[in-house]
Amino acid sequence: MAIELTLNGEAISLEADPDMPLLWAIRDLAGLTGTKYGCGKALCGACNVHMDGQVVRSCVLPVSAAAGRQVTTIEGLTEDGDHPVQVAWRKLNVAQCGYCQSGQIMSAVALLERVPQPSDADIDAAMSGNICRCGTYTRIRKAIHEAAEDLS
Template sequence: MTELKINGQLTQLEVSEDMPLLWALRDVAKLTGSKYGCGKGICGACTVHIDGQPMRSCITPMSYAKGKSVTTIEGLSEQGDHPVQQAWQNLNVAQCGYCQSGQIMSAVALLENNPNPSDEDINGAMAGNICRCGTYPRIRAAIKQAAKLKQADEGAQS
């Protein structure tokens, strides 16, 4: 039995400690927003946050996630109104959409650490998140818009 926090809820999963976190999330916890892409941690479709850090869940064993806090795309916002999600919708970023949960989770982590990223910062943080449809210019624009939305939200709460 592996105990961890998933999207803020203490969860116990009956899985092997060497099972990849992605399969525990998708097959056992029934959280299917994180996608299987390459199985090698290089495409980014499976990106989740573990204790606030973006990680590739397809290569992360349950033994690593044990006792930690995991956030999936489903845990970002119940209403889908996180600033990054809003910007993605406003700018119609998704084309096929397969990579988008991983892209969004990487963008959220970037903005948590850098509230006003440059193009170079965005390129560095998003490197390794592959979009087969090539929506990279829209992704960059959405990250910049999300940064402004996030700053506006934080200013309104002050």
């Protein structure tokens, strides 16, 4: 069936089984591959996107649940990659393989919208759903503080 939603500011219609996870609709049907598959079970955060401003795990969210909603992926966060979180990520060379970082950045952006000056404990609580197998956690903490300063 046709499912209508707004993806990165653009109204689109996806011909999909309503049970298809939003992740695969974004990747295979809409053709945006910045959102990653990591576990398929809401365990790792690689698939995190924003829906109506909230972080959601697109790998377990049926695409039908996104009908009529505003979905933002890493590609839609900014035009040029100049969100303070993205800038801080580059300044501190956070990424190693980079694969999980779309999801990390989407989580971090949502955290800073909710808690503009987060403590380490706030960061740990908000970011522990995002696994990084390369182990960039200590740089992510620093980068979030850096972005928070930039945003303030």
